[in-house]
Amino acid sequence: MKKFRLLLTLCLCGLLLVGNVQKRVIDDVNIATGFGMDKSDGQLHGSIMIPVFKADKSIGNFTFTANGKIPRDLVSEMQKKASQPIVGGSLDIALFGEDLAREGIIQILDVFLRDPTIGARLNLAVVDGKVDDIFKGNYGDRGNHEYLRQLLEQNMKVHNLPLTNLHFFLADFYEEGKDAYLPLLKKTQSDLVNIIGIALFKDEKLVDILHENKMFYFKLLVDKHTQGSVMVKEEHGGATVKSITSKRKIKLFKRNPYQFGVDIKIKGYLTEHQGVSFQKNELEGIEKQLEKQIVEECTMMIEDFQKKEIDPVGFGHFAQTRTRNFEFNKWEEKYKSAKFKVTADVDIVQIGVVK
Numbered sequence: 001m002k003k004f005r006l007l008l009t010l011c012l013c014g015l016l017l018v019g020n021v022q023k024r025v026i027d028d029v030n031i032a033t034g035f036g037m038d039k040s041d042g043q044l045h046g047s048i049m050i051p052v053f054k055a056d057k058s059i060g061n062f063t064f065t066a067n068g069k070i071p072r073d074l075v076s077e078m079q080k081k082a083s084q085p086i087v088g089g090s091l092d093i094a095l096f097g098e099d100l101a102r103e104g105i106i107q108i109l110d111v112f113l114r115d116p117t118i119g120a121r122l123n124l125a126v127v128d129g130k131v132d133d134i135f136k137g138n139y140g141d142r143g144n145h146e147y148l149r150q151l152l153e154q155n156m157k158v159h160n161l162p163l164t165n166l167h168f169f170l171a172d173f174y175e176e177g178k179d180a181y182l183p184l185l186k187k188t189q190s191d192l193v194n195i196i197g198i199a200l201f202k203d204e205k206l207v208d209i210l211h212e213n214k215m216f217y218f219k220l221l222v223d224k225h226t227q228g229s230v231m232v233k234e235e236h237g238g239a240t241v242k243s244i245t246s247k248r249k250i251k252l253f254k255r256n257p258y259q260f261g262v263d264i265k266i267k268g269y270l271t272e273h274q275g276v277s278f279q280k281n282e283l284e285g286i287e288k289q290l291e292k293q294i295v296e297e298c299t300m301m302i303e304d305f306q307k308k309e310i311d312p313v314g315f316g317h318f319a320q321t322r323t324r325n326f327e328f329n330k331w332e333e334k335y336k337s338a339k340f341k342v343t344a345d346v347d348i349v350q351i352g353v354v355k
Contacts, residue, residue, distance in 0.1 A: 030064075030086045033145035036131030037074070037108055038097035043067045046074030048086060049135045051143045058141035065132065071111045092149045093123045094166075095131045095185070098199070098206065106173065106204035112166060120167035123152045126199040126206060128186040138191050148193065152183060155195055160215040162198075162223035173204065176328050177316025181222070184209060202310050210301075217297040220246055220264050221313050228268075232290045239286050240272035241348060250315070252322045258338040260315055262302075264294055266344070270351045287346040294344040302340050311335065 034049030045067050052060035064086065066077035079086055094112070096105050112118045127134060139147035155161035161183055172180035184197040198210040198218055210218055216230050228244040244266050251261035270286065305311060309332065316335060320326040 030082050030084050031090050032086050033090050033143070034093045034095070034135060034148065035091060036095040036097075036127070036135055037071070037100055038127075038131050039099045039103070040067060043069060044071065044074060044100070045132075046071070046078065047132050047135050048075075048078055049145055050086070051145065059143035059146070061135070061144045063132065063135045071108050087117070091118050091122060092145045093125070093152070095125050095127050095134060097127050097129075097131055098184075101126045101182075101199060101201075101206035104204040109166065109170065113170075118166075120165070122166040123149055124164065124166055124169055125152065125183045125185045128184055128196060134185065134187050134193055137187060137193065139193070140191070151193060151195070155183075158227040160219050160225075160228060161195060162219045172312075172314075173201075175314070175317055177311065177318070177320050177331060178314035179203075179310045179312045181210075181312050200308075200310055200312055202308075207310060208308055214297070214301065217294065217301060218312075220248060220266075220294065221262065221298055221301065224248065225266065229271075230290070230293075232286050232293065234282075234286055234289045238272075238274050239270055241268040241286070241290060241346075242271045244268035250313075250318050252319060253341075255319075255323065256334075258315075258319060258334055260318075260338060260340050262298065262313075262340060262342045264298070264342065264344045265347075266290075266294075267347045267349055270348050273351075283348055283351065287348055290346045291344040294346070295342045298342045298344075299340065302342070306336060306338070309336070315340075 030050045032048045033051055034047075036047040036049075038045045038047075046065065048064045050062045050064065052062050054060055064078040064081055066074045066081070068074045068077055075086070096108070109124075112122060134148070135144060137144060152161065156163050162181070164182060169180045169182060172178050180201040182199045182201070183195050184199045185193050186196045188194045195212070197212050198215060199206050200208040200210055216228060219225060219228070225244045225246040227242075228246065229240060229242040230244065232239045232241055245268070246264060246266040248265075249263045251263065253259040253261055270283070273282075302313065305313070315338065316328070316331045319331070320328070
């Protein structure tokens, strides 16, 4: 009987607690699905994208904008313009203008961290141009936020964009010996947005842009491919290897000076081949050529990171995990003189319908 009374009491308490939760009727609020921020005349210019649900079940878009000196000011100003409260529980994407990103974005991201309604999987990106121009585009009847979310997520899953979101960006930012990165977007048509590269950060500031033609090799270094593709330049003109899966392993060979090894293994299918015919001995040549491309491109990329004093691959973090009494205050100087050896192992497992 005592157990029954205790159970009944707990159930009643639960019901009372549920009854005290603040309710939000969807028709009585503005649901923010996208947030953006630029610099404008020395001030911050903020944008919030709101979906508009139409009678034909399509989704339109409306954008609130405001200027201010701190992010909280922007939200307050936009709330003043809204006939219904703006809520952020469905926020899918946050965009930052390139000029603002070069000054630093961590204070803005701090606003998201303090809001329990915003998830760590929030998609982040830097914009070449104005955020407003992207938010006010027309990308179909499923809503601009859905188009932008899917653009980023499918490129992470099956193309050359490394996995990144609010969680990964902040993890890289706070991790000693590793620098963060974000996708770089640009509106190319009224109904199209392209991923044109990777924005590379030093601490909280954007310091360099990695262009689109380097993204395949960058993902080999910092992430792994699950369905990637790459063009291979060979003597018959070229070939395309698709459905690439990749693995990367870092090794530490030596200290003082540091010497690292980066082993990259990939598997894929040959889907295109330029030439009159395809000979059996050509397959090995294509594998060797792709291995050569990977070694050359990745080595040049790492050496360029050294010159610019950024470490998106995380060699400093890796060295710390393999070195007793590691001193980060000396790492930046040692990173400049570190040596790297990249090796690649390519296995083309099928040639498909190529003849």
